[in-house]
Amino acid sequence: MDEPLFLRLADWLRREPVVLASVIETRGATPRKRGSRMLIARDKAVFSIGGGLAEARVMEAARGLLAAHSGAAALSIDLDGGQGAAGVCGGRMQITLRRWAGEADLALAEAIALQLQAGQTAILPAQDEMPAQRLNPNPRLLIVGAGHCGQALYEHAQRLDFDIFVFDSRNECFADGTFGGASILRGGYAQLAAVMATQRTRCAVLLNRDFAADIATLDVLCREPPEFLGMMGSRRRIRQVTDALPQYARALQRLQAPIGIDIDAETPHEIAISILAQVIGFLRNP
Known part of the structure; x- marks a missing residue:
């Protein structure tokens, strides 16, 4: 998914800011696992980190970043069925949100997309407290x-x-x-x-x-x-x-x-x- 996602990210960034949501850790039963990602813009979204209420919360938080012009955030999604949980699967998801905007981010997205299209792995650099992430081209x-x-x-x-x-x-x-x-x-x-x-x-x-x-x-x-x-x-x-x-x-x-x-x-x-x-x-x- 990384290869088409970064192509789409670069395309959207030519017109508007975008939030990249990435699952960086999971525990127990969750709809998606580490490395799952999605893109959220002001009035559209593509790809998925699992759907349902969990994804709705990710989209809400992402649009909050867009509105506030903030750079990054982390989100913990509980699926244990308890009060305030986003589901009953039983697990937990740790998700990072990164707002992309401007020429520097567009250049980075385009460079990553080209690297993945060439069949090479790429690295999404660390930002604030978010770890660097390995990105993989399509098999x-x-x-x-x-x-x-x-x-x-x-x-x-x-x-x-x-x-x-x-x-x-x-x-x-x-x-x-x-x-x-x-x-x-x-x-x-x-x-x-x-x-x-x-x-x-x-x-x-x-x-x-x-x-x-x-x-x-x-x-x-x-x-x-x-x-x-x-x-x-x-x-x-x-x-x-x-x-x-x-x-x-x-x-x-x-x-x-x-x-x-x-x-x-x-x-x-x-x-x-x-x-x-x-x-x-x-x-x-x-």
């Missing part, structure tokens, strides 16, 4: 195979915070513009190595149509394995593919195959949802 999602399941996976993934690449050796897969929002790769498998040459967290999902394409793909990806590597296929096909690549036995230990959480998925969109659920789970708890 890269490489979809190998642009058939029905690849199309469905792309359609769902583009609604999430991924830097998406789609590869297929078949030119006809891209004729109708289905993957218009992704970086498209056609032709030889060797170019996949460049996709993996990034500081972003890398997730590769193999949805190939045949055994030979799986082997060709893994022969490239296993040289510098991505953090998440998954492959669709029957257990027999998976065994035949891994047996054909004994030189990568160690790298293939991380292969998630058959990919996707078990929800008895059958249609391409059901399969895509099961895959994304597994990828999101990995990103939350690598």
Whole structure:
């Protein structure tokens, strides 16, 4: 979320002051965890730190900062169900509020946005008693195979915070513009190595149509394995593919195959949802 958020922050700052709300610590059950952020301007807001009464209080405090032209504040949100609590989840959230305004803050927001767009981590500097915060670019999602399941996976993934690449050796897969929002790769498998040459967290999902394409793909990806590597296929096909690549036995230990959480998925969109659920789970708890 940091990458699109700072792009939006820079855009809004060209017209008006904005408050950045960041969850810096949680305890117990809370709707969002450390690193969740949202932006609040005078009459609009985007992204979320959890919704409900807790978020309403954050927005009220943020607009108080905007009205008072104050620089920063800290907010503690109780969710223990007691008097004055913002919910009954049982936990507590510590949230920082930072007002951004003026040319210096715009320059900082633009610099952070550019750094994240380049696939690099960034640091939000400490301010007053607020600690410095690490900011992360979107993870890269490489979809190998642009058939029905690849199309469905792309359609769902583009609604999430991924830097998406789609590869297929078949030119006809891209004729109708289905993957218009992704970086498209056609032709030889060797170019996949460049996709993996990034500081972003890398997730590769193999949805190939045949055994030979799986082997060709893994022969490239296993040289510098991505953090998440998954492959669709029957257990027999998976065994035949891994047996054909004994030189990568160690790298293939991380292969998630058959990919996707078990929800008895059958249609391409059901399969895509099961895959994304597994990828999101990995990103939350690598």
